[in-house]
């Protein structure tokens with residue numbers, strides 16, 4: 001007898017969406033059959049009103065541990081993942097000490113092994129040339145480079161994990177290419193941004209509006225020039241380039257052209273680009289609490305279209321919690337506020353709300369949040385799809401359930417969400433991680449240390 005049968009869910013399977021039973025045995029999916037066809041399991045869940053999706057794989061999340069655990073830690077991350085349908089969440093390297101060296105990465109991995117109750121990995125920093133081959137040996141899925149180094153504040157883009165000189169980028173790309181792993185880059189033209197910032201500051205413009213406008217200056221010039229350089233360097237080096245933070249129309253055009261030319265490039269979209277920073281009214285209302293970045297609606301619409309058709313491959317959260325006292329200074333000085341917004345807990349609901357509105361298909365949601373990240377970063381077929389033999393990482397959500405997001409339910413240590421007050425349609429009911437219900441009809445069931453490093457599946461050796 002299987003341990004559990006999910007009965008009659010509308011399941012997004014690899015060959016289509018249909019009513020199905022899904023049986024779980026140990027950590028794996030043991031059978032998938034037509035609704036009502038599988039024998040009874042040790043536990044039965046009536047999922048007739050629910051959709052079943054592969055557990056979300058978030059390739060871009062700022063977990064904050066070690067070094068910034070006043071903002072977030074692995075325990076609060078786990079709660080948000082479970083409640084949000086995320087079974088694998090991959091950390092970004094702007095922690096302290098940062099995983100720029102194998103020694104730092106080893107310590108970080110040890111902490112995760114002990115403490116994490118979600119499946120995890122770490123995107124190591126690709127800044128230190130000599131460390132790149134050693135870091136690649138630690139079972140990581142990708143490297144990350146920030147082209148941005150903060151001015152006016154010391155976090156989140158601190159020195160030591162950012163570089164933007166073209167020659168420096170070129171040599172890191174060559175080194176990462178030799179590992180076979182993808183290289184994630186936060187595009188940003190630092191030299192141009194320095195000049196743009198000086199114009200705003202010279203006029204005495206420093207508040208959150210000025211900050212938002214400076215980053216979006218000249219219709220997104222800092223993003224466009226950075227991506228143009230990166231795509232050209234990708235062609236020169238052959239590295240597997242993964243562009244972060246897609247947010248302009250021209251970046252979408254360049255991405256389309258690069259893909260059409262056969263370049264090895266993939267890209268992510270973030271929740272804030274579609275549902276937060278694309279609305280000036282929310283920036284006026286929330287100030288720095290709404291900023292990651294301001295994305296003018298014509299850009300957001302272009303990115304959304306490219307996300308829908310798969311040109312922008314995946315959605316990753318860029319989950320970036322900060323305390324209120326770290327956001328408050330932004331009302332008068334946007335450069336003093338820590339930039340970024342939390343979203344791990346609610347992004348599936350935001351996506352399902354768009355599905356309910358007919359803007360996105362359920363299949364594309366599964367593809368963008370699980371299957372394609374798993375394929376790009378080597379987790380497939382162990383993870384990323386509802387298939388027999390795969391890890392039983394499954395989300396069951398009520399697609400008709402409505403809910404108004406509130407600060408009071410926020411499980412992040414930061415205690416707030418920029419989505420507070422928003423009505424969503426699509427509510428997570430159950431999350432299974434390797435067969436275990438870590439979110440069980442609304443109850444968190446986490447066990448410290450249950451999480452495992454999500455490494456590349458066999459046959460995907462770098």
Ligand SMILES: [Zn+2]
Nearest residue numbers: 060062092318
């Ligand atoms: Zn980020």
